[in-house]
Amino acid sequence: MIQQNTYQIALIGGGLAGLSLAIQMSDAGYSCVLFEKNKYPFHKVCGEYISMESFDFIERLGLPLSEMNLPHINKLEVSSPKGKLLEHELCLGGFGISRFLLDEKLAELAIKKGVEIYQECKVNNVEFLNEEFTIETDKGIFTSTICIGAWGKRSNMDKKLNRNFIQANSEHNYVGIKYHIKCDFPSDLIQLHNFKNGYCGISKVENDVCCLCYLTDAENLKINNGNIKKMEEQVLMKNPYLKKIFEGSEFLFEEPVTISQIKIGARNAVDQHILMLGDTAGFIAPLSGNGMSIALRGSFLTHFLLKNFIEKKISRDELEKNYSTMWNKNFKSRVVFSKSLQKLLSNVSLTNFAISTLSKFPFLTKQIVNRTHGKPF
Helix, strand or coil, X not given: CCCCEEEEEEEECCCHHHHHHHHHHHHCCCCEEEECCCCCCCCCCCCCEEEHHHHHHHHHHCCCHHHCCCCEEEEEEEECCCCCEEEEEEEEEEEECCHHHHHHHHHHHHHHCCCEEECCCCEEEEEEECCEEEEEECCEEEEEEEEEECCCCCCHHHHHCCCHHHHCCXXXXXXXXXXXXXXXXXXXXXXXXXXXXXXXXXXXXXXXXXXXXXXXXXHHHHCCCCCHHHHHHHCHHHCHHHHHHHHHCEECCCXXXXXXXXXXXXXXXXXXXXXECHHHCEECCHHHCCHHHHHHHHHXXXXXXXXXXXXXXXXXXXXXXXXXXXXXXXXXXXHHHHHHHHHHHCCHHHHHHHHHHHHXXXXXXXXXXXXXXXXXX
16 A cells, blocks of 8 residues: 555546546646556457547657558448448548557556556545545545546446446447457458447558457347357358458457447536546447547547646636536537437348448438548647
8 A cells, every 4th residue: 555645637547538638737747646447558448440630649649650650541341231331431531559559658658757657556436525536546545636537438436426327227238349350451441340239340450450349239149148259150240241250360369358338428527526538428339439539639628628727727616617518519419429320220221221322422421421530639
């Protein structure tokens, strides 16, 4: 156990949102502590395609992406469960990089810039009293002026704080599953393959490896007795493109990386005075938005508000109101749209019809794709 320590900013969660905000605030001269329950580097369920809107921002943080020989992705193919294919050129496009590599490099950069990072450190409780947060962790008790929730899609902290979306039992639960694979796949292409109540993305990351990641309604896993391999055979491989990928690839993980009980949709941007960032504030369906760029852009916008608060230009009440307004203005409509699109695409017949229709009207496809990619920042 360590002695109690006090910081200006405490961040719970060391993914893209937490790390990028910590780097910016440390660059501005503020003391930051970050708690990550895992040890870097580690894999996490994520599509690992990042819109080019975030490229310059990541380089400004100090990570030289342009020197890392990463795949640049500018072509999209989307298939229906029956194998109808939609092809589209991505104007802005994106790049591929594994979270195993990206998070590790950002963590190294944060430490170099003075951020205190506690790895393998679970946060057990947060309390706010007298304008100060007390944070109880496996490695001691910390205090801070500001607390940022950046723990991602799901955490014990959501239950601890009794967040409203936890109580929404009527909402669909989803399961996310990821592999790294070796196969014959173009480095400039991302594919999204639909199946009953879910979809699977595949694209290149570093070292000629492909990320294969899919999201499925939990019911698909339940009816296959919790057996992932059986579900893939009985559900995913009904799509001929997925059948070819699963049967013709070398799978590099002994077991897939998984996450369960995912709920798509917006959540409170501020909860018990904690500012929620990235997936913690709202999980966007991967097919209709780029959650990693939302996390990065959110950190960029947030750091201006935090500086104003620390410099006493705004009160805490103003900080929280301004933060909620900022999040809703920039991200809420995209998250709500993604939830509606997710429901639509869970219907096999509608998905087959949509793919056939969009193939004939490329300008409609362009409009939809533009909603999933923001402008550079």
